[in-house]
Amino acid sequence: RAVAELAAHDPDGAYALAGANGWERRLERALRARRRRTRLTHPLVVEELAARGSFGVTELEVFADCSSIWLFDRIVSPRTIDAEVDARQRGSVAHSALSRFFGGLPKRVGTERIDAERLDETLAFLRECLEEAVAGVRLELTALERAELTGGLWLDLEASIRAEAELDSPLVPRRFEVSFGSDRSPQELQRGLDLGGFTITGKIDRIDVDPFSARGIVQDYKSGKTAHSAAQIDSELRLQIPLYLLVLRDLVGIEPLGGVYRALSGKREARGLLRAEAREDGVPGFSQNDYLDEEAFWGQVELAQGRARGLVERIRLGDVRHDPKSGECPDWCELFSMCRVARA
Structure with missing residues (x-):
């Protein structure tokens, strides 16, 4: 391994050292490992991928980020021996707590929206929902780990609810964890989103609706700091x-x-894609740059459909590459040892 690492910046020295010790073949094998073909070619694998008829929307986003990440994270799916609370687990608990909270808010507090004048009562209910969500974690957590998970999430969720209480939105949260494209989805949603030749599956965290008309918005919670603008x-x-x-x-x-x-x-921002024509009476209070005219708004929706079709075509062909979106492997990716991308 040390000689192969040396070859990355001093190939002549590496080959000289290998030759002096009779390691030429070993060095060649080590170097070929990093030059391996990435495209999936086994007939059974390609046949299975080509036959797929449904794809998760988050799966396609992972493939767009890097198809090698998709392969190892979604297909090979390695797991650590000792399970631990990672960002994905924290996000799952946060989603569960918020679903319980907004779903039970009308019955518990008597209001569909977060009422700033009843914030103490509202936050007490939020705390109960969080503790129930943490209790549902299947990992064996120590008392300290459970307290750290609860405490960290409480800081985020409390601040998020306080921020939402300051908004003057005419919409009310009505539906939560709305899955589509699976057998467990509501019957009218089980077929998934048909994009021609395949369907998209997923789960919408929250749908807010106008209580006086059939209009609304979708919301997707992000447990991190990033909320993507239009x-x-x-x-x-x-x-x-x-x-x-x-x-x-x-x-x-x-x-x-x-x-x-x-x-x-x-900063707990809410950013996204909004119709400018509904700015005054439907979705006020968001970032000015996220309001788009009708052509630009639906143009982005159409563009996303085209991108999804292109990604599905690549998956069905087994077209896996070393292709991180930014051109370089992200620092947070821990899969480089499996996809064998050399790192500095």
Whole structure:
């Protein structure tokens, strides 16, 4: 391994050292490992991929980020021996707590929206929902680990609810964890979003609706600090919000006014894709740059459909590459040892 690493910046020295010790063949094998072909070619694998008829929207986003990440994270799917609370687990608990909270808010507090004048009572209920969600974690956690998980999430969720209480939105949260494209989805949503030749599956975290008309928005919680703006949805190849808007319109039967990512930490921004024509009476209070005219709004939705079709075509062909979106492997990716990408 040391000689192979040396070859990355001093190939002559590496080959000289290998030759002096009789390691030439070993060095060649080590170097070939990093030059391996990435495309999937086994007939049975390619046949199975080509036959797929449904694809998760988050799966396609992962493939767009890097198809090698998709292969190892979604197909090979390695797991650590000792399970631990990672970002994905934290996000799952946060989603569960918020679903319980908004679903039970009308019965417990007597209001569908977060009422700033009843915030103490509302936050007490939020705390109960969080503790129930943490209790549902299947990992064997020590008392300290459970306390750290609860405490960290409480800081984020409390601040998020306080921030939402300051908004003056005419919409009310009505549906939560809305899955589509699976047997466990509501019957009218089980077929998934048909994009011609395949269907999209997924789960919408939250749908807010106008209590006086069939209009609404979709919201997607992000446990991190990032909430993508309208421009970033395009540049970062995000598919969730644009495709969820089609689900809202074509499957749920609600006219979409827009969709936002709601970050649960950091600045806790809500950014996304919104129709400018509904700015005053439907979706006020969001970032000015996220309001788009009708042509630009539906243009982004159409663009997302085209990108989804292109990604599905590549998956069905087994077209896996070393192709991180930014051109370089992200620092947070821990899969480089499996996809064998050399790192500095």
